[in-house]
Amino acid sequence: MSISYIPGNGSSSDLSGTPGIMHHHVLSVLVENRAGVLARIAQLFSRRGYNIFSLAVAPTDESRFSRITIVVDVDSAPLEQITKQLHKLINVIKISELDPAESVECELLVATVNADISARGHVMELVALFDGKIIDVGVDKLTVLATGEPSKIDDFSELLSSFGIVELQRTGRVALAKLERQSNKLKNTTGRAG
Amino acid sequence: MKLTGAQALIKSLEMQGVDVMFGLPGGAILPVYDPILDSPIRHILVRHEQGAGHMAEGYAHATGRPGVAMVTSGPAATNIVTPLADAYMDSVPIVVITGQVATASIGTDAFQEADITGITMSVTKHNWLVTDANDIPNVVAEAFHVATTGRPGPVLIDFPKDIANAQMDWYWPGSVDLPGYKPNSRGHSKMIAAAVKMMFEASRPVFYVGGGVLNARASEVLAELVELTGIPVVTTLMARGAFPDDHPLCLGMPGMHGNYTAVTAMQQSDLLIALGSRFDDRVTGKLDGFAPHARVVHVDIDPAELGKLRRPDVPIVGDCRSVIEDIVRAIKADPDAYQHRADITDWVGTLKGWQEKYPLKYEQPSLSGVLKPQYVIEKLRDATPSDTIVVSGVGQHQMWASQYWKFNHPYTWINSGGLGTMGFAIPAAIGAKVGKPDRTVWAIDGDGCFQMTAQELVTASMEQIPIKVALLNNSYLGMVRQWQEMFYGERYSEVYLSPDLPDYVKWSEAMGCASFRVENAEEVGPTIEKANEINDRPVVVEFRTDSSEKVFPMVPAGVSNDNIILGPEGLI
Structure with missing residues (x-):
């Protein structure tokens, strides 16, 4: 078993890149897979004055639908309004706001870092610690890849920077709600007891 | 095929x-x-x-x-x-x-x-x-x-x-398949019960009726609800006619140019029942200061309107007709609660007092003196059938039309409310006349608006769509002029249009219309009668009105509705 890095308790809803100015919310939006849907969503955010922090789009298992994961900077009141406005888009099927504590999140990072002979070993060690991969090798540079929850990717990115980052690209988060760990029946019982 | x-x-x-x-x-x-x-x-x-x-x-x-x-x-x-x-x-x-x-x-x-x-x-x-x-x-x-x-x-x-x-x-689909579009028309029964309870508790309630009531074809059931509860009604610019102006419980239009009673009733109410209205800034004035003591029941078919500007105590998503029907049903189902509802006699009495004390007012000096636009609208109102469809452009003439007309039937008032599109009246009147060819359609237009879309009178002549246009020519972009007079120290910037360039009578004739010019109060009535008799082509009546006349009451932009200006004499 390889030794790998597990991030600490830092809440994954605070991205370390933007220290606590705004609240981040993750919206998982199921949409019809049609031309122009992304434009409609992006345009709605722009028109109503909301910022998209990150955005990831891809088809789901059913080719008729795509899932858009939007990380948005808002307070909770306008979030309600933006969710309602999103619902008005004809192509939007379903919106779930994902609570970081109740969801699994994942992000992918690729970065090209300086790695001459003296640094190369250290970079490779760091990549191994983060369960990453080296996907391209140059004379004095390496391109590396890592996936995981956003706080882990933040940490990886920060540590890589000490070697000198030439280029870096992150995908933004994708997320799904956590699965139920107990049956509904049990849950209801505990609910009543509480 | x-x-x-x-x-x-x-x-x-x-x-x-x-x-x-x-x-x-x-x-x-x-x-x-x-x-x-x-x-x-x-x-x-x-x-x-x-x-x-x-x-x-x-x-x-x-x-x-x-x-x-x-x-x-x-x-x-x-x-x-x-x-x-x-x-x-x-x-x-x-x-x-x-x-x-x-x-x-x-x-x-x-x-x-x-x-x-x-x-x-x-x-x-x-x-x-x-x-x-x-x-x-x-x-x-x-x-x-x-x-x-x-x-x-x-x-x-x-x-x-x-x-x-x-x-x-060729095929024709039996149904549409839009998995992301499922509008909800029925209100939630618990919310409806909560709304009824609030209505019975309130001592100063007001129905705040918006365009959603007209879109839902809910005027009849609204009248039933008002009769049942005795709660007074304001009708917004988009809802004029949704409840008859002649009804004793109708307070008329609220908002920036609403009458004192409608504006102040909302300010002092303890319960606003918003029916298909959206707390538009032209109604609320400064939002923080709007109806500060009121609880809010908000009924709208669009969930995004609930809580967009004012957080409702009871939000109800649903079609206004369906929800009002459910409210009426819920009231009738509980005669005991109905018997013991709060007494609103004093409130209605207070409102009556305000209506008498602060009516809309203007002065037409003499029959040969300068012509007041409000006088024209009152004369026109009195000389046309009560189901006349009135269509307006945007500006002072629009406000006067909304204030001084008596809208006693739904769908008799058509205007551009939200966007405020100058030039709306003539083409919209043509569309209304095409849809309702048996009704009299009068466009009430301003000279600024008229110049934006007048060419459609050619369409009306060619297609034999005999609309009538009352052109209130005050030679200015009047509403802008009013703001420059009141808020920019009478520095008039780019608002003068001239009374006779273009010559509206010749222009209208050139477009195939019958046309008349009226310069004093004496001629108003007889000319309207002449216009009403012409039904084989469009008619344009140009009324030369007082340039300095302003729309009152007025709540200046960005202040609370408590600071209503009743007339040129200033703040009360």
Whole structure:
């Protein structure tokens, strides 16, 4: 078993890149897979004055639908309004706001870092610690890849920077709600007891 | 059956029950104009594409059926963006079809190409670019469904030329398949019970009635609810006529130019029951200071309106008619609670007192003196049938029309409320007259507005659509002039238009209308009578009115509705 890095308790809803100015919310939006849907969503955010922090789009298992994961900077009141406005888009099927504590999140990072002979070993060690991969090798540079929850990717990115980052690209988060760990029946019982 | 895309489009419109459309042909839409020759649909050829859009709106307002406009690509499509934005703000169901360059040319900056689906995304409820002729019946069915259900609104179908020329196998879809569009029309029963409870507890309640009541065809059931509860009613600019002005519990229009009683009743109420209204800034004034002691029941078909500006104590998502019916039913089901409801006699008495103390007022000096616009509107009101459809543009004349007319029937008042589109009146009046040919239609217009869309009077003459226009000519962009007088120290910047350039009488005659000029109060009545007798062509009556007359009451922008200015004498 390889030794790998597990991030600490830092809440994954605070991205370390933007220290606590705004609240981040993750919206998982199921949409019809049609031309122009992304434009409609992006345009709605722009028109109503909301910022998209990150955005990831891809088809789901059913080719008729795509899932858009939007990380948005808002307070909770306008979030309600933006969710309602999103619902008005004809192509939007379903919106779930994902609570970081109740969801699994994942992000992918690729970065090209300086790695001459003296640094190369250290970079490779760091990549191994983060369960990453080296996907391209140059004379004095390496391109590396890592996936995981956003706080882990933040940490990886920060540590890589000490070697000198030439280029870096992150995908933004994708997320799904956590699965139920107990049956509904049990849950209801505990609910009543509480 | 094989049809061309163009034939399929026209046949789809026929399947939707379209009897009239407004439009103007051009290159990209040419193929679609050929099958119109064989269709029972009446096509009205406009003189500017903006006119087609507003006519479709006027038609929809007057009839409750979706209005249809068709124009070509590029500049024609961009010319119809204003009516789309107007219809979006006022929730008017219209279907606009634009021609588009052939699919292979899209994105190449081809002649008369405009990305109209991109441009209109934020001013349509939805839009479609047709990319396969086989989709045409489905797209048309979806477009009409989206435009007319839930919160109504404009939709656009962009129709490339090669799709119009392609062949398809005709079919008509039994239903539409829109998995993301399921408007909810029934209110939640618990919320309805909570609303009734609040209505019974309140000692100073007001019904705040908006355009949603008209869209839901809910005037009758609203009247029943008002009779049952005795709660007074304000009708917003979009809802004039939804509840009769002559009813003793009708307080009239609230807002920036609302009357004292309507404005102050809302300010001092302890319960606002908002029915299809949206807390627009022109109604609330400074939002923080609006109706500070009121609890709010908010009924709207659009969930996004609930809590958008004012957080309701009882939010009810639903169609106004269905929800009001449920409220009436809930009240009748509990006679005991009804018996023990709070007494609002004092409140209604207070409002009566205000109505007597602070009526709308103006002074017509003498019959030969300078003509007051309000006098013209009162004379016109008294000389026309009570079911006359009144259509206005935007500005002072619009406010005076709303204030001084007596709207006693729903769907007799058509105006551009949310977007405030100057030039709306003439084309919208034409659309209304086409939809309701047996009714008298008077457009009340200003001189600034008239110059924006007057060319559609040519359309009206050619198509024999005998609308009547009362042109209140005060030689200024009057509302802007009023603000410059009141808030910019009488520094008049770019608001003077001249009383006689253009010569409105000659211009109207040149467009095929009967036309008259009225310069003093004496001539007002007789000239209106003459105009009312002409039914074979449009009539324009130019009234030369007092340039300095201002719209009062007024709550200046950005202040609380407590600071209402009743007249030129200033603050009370």
